[in-house]
Amino acid sequence: MDVRNNPWIMPFVIFLCFSLKPHVSLGADTISANSSLSGDQTVVSAGKVFELGFFKPGNSSNYYIGMWYYRDKVSAQTIVWVANRETPVSDRFSSELRISDGNLALFNESKILIWSTNLSSSSSRSVEAVLGNDGNLVLRDGSNPSLSPLWQSFDFPADTWLPGAKVGLSKINNRNTRLISWKSKDNPAPGLFSLELDPNQSQYLIFWKRSIQYWTSGEWNGQIFSLVPEMRLNYIYNFSYVSNDNESYFTYSMYNSTVISRFVMDDGGQIQQQTWSASTNAWFLFWSQPKTQCEVYAYCGAFGSCNAKSQPFCDCPRGFNPNSTGDWYSEVFSGGM
Structure with missing residues (x-):
């Protein structure tokens, strides 16, 4: 041609x-x-x-x-x-x-x-x-x-804990390897919520602004965290806890290496266990803690009202308006009223 x-x-x-x-x-x-x-x-x-x-x-x-x-x-x-x-x-x-x-x-x-x-x-x-x-x-x-x-x-790490990585404490340089949430879905800067190891016990804590603790996993009993009963059903992850003179940390591996899975410190203040589903091309949420958004400290900000049965969870009391309407419509409620 x-x-x-x-x-x-x-x-x-x-x-x-x-x-x-x-x-x-x-x-x-x-x-x-x-x-x-x-x-x-x-x-x-x-x-x-x-x-x-x-x-x-x-x-x-x-x-x-x-x-x-x-x-x-x-x-x-x-x-x-x-x-x-x-x-x-x-x-x-x-x-x-x-x-x-x-x-x-x-x-x-x-x-x-x-x-x-x-x-x-x-x-x-x-x-x-x-x-x-x-x-x-x-x-x-x-x-x-x-x-x-x-x-x-x-x-x-940022907000994600991958298999083989450690989340814990280095006793040599006093460094805390923690997960810190994104500020929002559009901004990966360090946000309000962090997951870190309790320096005194074999348990995880979630903090708001790295200062106010609002959730604990409960102590590790060798198989699960005592306050995360969902782990009894866990056939995906193999957790282990290590504590010696140099460091204390948790790590995990996959029972099936072909499964793609991760932990995320979500920008909504929950730690989430997610697994990729190839059949639906989406992440499957296996469990999250705290169980509801309304259990997250200051999730709706100052004067905000949280209702786990409504969508969105946060609402303005009568006579109040969001400090940032843009954040509110982006489902970032921490700015409050």
Whole structure:
């Protein structure tokens, strides 16, 4: 067929070029000293389980460096870790994630450093960042990968607890590895709610603003948390508790490694156990605690009224209006009246 004699061919070819734009990837699981990540580029774990790159949450106009399940595993983009939670960028194409001075570092559109692994620099190290199939982003000495990681994202979780990661206390550096909720579905900055290990007992606590405790899991009895009876039905997770001179923590693994599951400290103040359902292409909520939103401390904010039998749960008493109508319609009620 002569393209010159068919005026429909060329526009059709141009349309295909744009509509079938390929996914841009670095083609590896590693960011090395001579590579960087910008725009729509991503790195993908070796087994194509997790992907790392720039993303834009919800209706936000900001971009963040984050990690999500690879699209063949979970069709709905589900963010499990965020690097620059409090310092977004506005232009992902002119921003850059790269190795700099022995660290993994993010530079914004003005080439200003806005996030880093913040390690003491060492020019003698051949540093590289590797994304594992477990969802752990590891900074390591590329000349000797068998050494302990220089830094790992498992030590700095956002709102999600993945299998194999620890949530607990380091007794050496007094660091508390906790889950902290997003501010809202559109903003991954640290929110009001956190899940952390009780420093005195083998139980978890949920705090409001890291100061007011409003929920406890009850102590661990070797199989379940005493105040989470739903765990008796749990055929998905294998929990274990470790306490020694160096650290105390809980971790878990999957009885069936093909099952995709996670724990989330939700922006509504509940800790949730979720499992991906391939048949419905959605996350299935196995259990959540506290059981109702109205049990979450200050869920409706100052002067707000909470009713677990209504939708939405929060309402304004007569004579009051929300402090932020926009937040209210986005189901962020913590601003109150």
